[in-house]
Amino acid sequence: MKSLEELAKIREQTKAKMALREKEGAIRVVVGMATCGIAAGARPVLSTFVEEVNKEHLEDKVSVEQTGCIGICQYEPVVEIFEGDTKTTYVKMNADKAKRVVAEHLMKGNVVTEYTIGASSV
Numbered sequence: 001m002k003s004l005e006e007l008a009k010i011r012e013q014t015k016a017k018m019a020l021r022e023k024e025g026a027i028r029v030v031v032g033m034a035t036c037g038i039a040a041g042a043r044p045v046l047s048t049f050v051e052e053v054n055k056e057h058l059e060d061k062v063s064v065e066q067t068g069c070i071g072i073c074q075y076e077p078v079v080e081i082f083e084g085d086t087k088t089t090y091v092k093m094n095a096d097k098a099k100r101v102v103a104e105h106l107m108k109g110n111v112v113t114e115y116t117i118g119a120s121s122v
Contacts (some may be wrong), residue, residue, distance in 0.1 A: 045098050048098040
């Protein structure tokens with residue numbers, strides 16, 4: 001059994017991570033985490049987005065969230081980025097692609113078109 005002090009520390013760490021995922025921000029990163037997405041590798045994609053947003057100190061302008069089925073299971077893992085009225089859908093994501101999306105799209109505003117649903121190489 002953990003001590004009360006250890007449990008309180010774990011609780012605070014978890015709350016900080018969840019606040020990042022649920023935070024209202026100018027940019028929303030939504031990772032499909034239904035069974036199909038998880039089976040295709042969405043969990044490391046979600047973790048990478050959370051870690052990179054923290055590492056790059058983007059938590060004030062970016063929220064990372066999870067959702068259920070997005071409806072395009074053959075393209076999982078799927079990540080949608082919402083910026084105002086604009087939505088960009090990234091497909092067949094992995095942790096390395098997530099890092100590039102953070103560096104290019106979230107930090108510089110440049111959509112990584114070869115990872116999007118409309119790209120011919122997908």
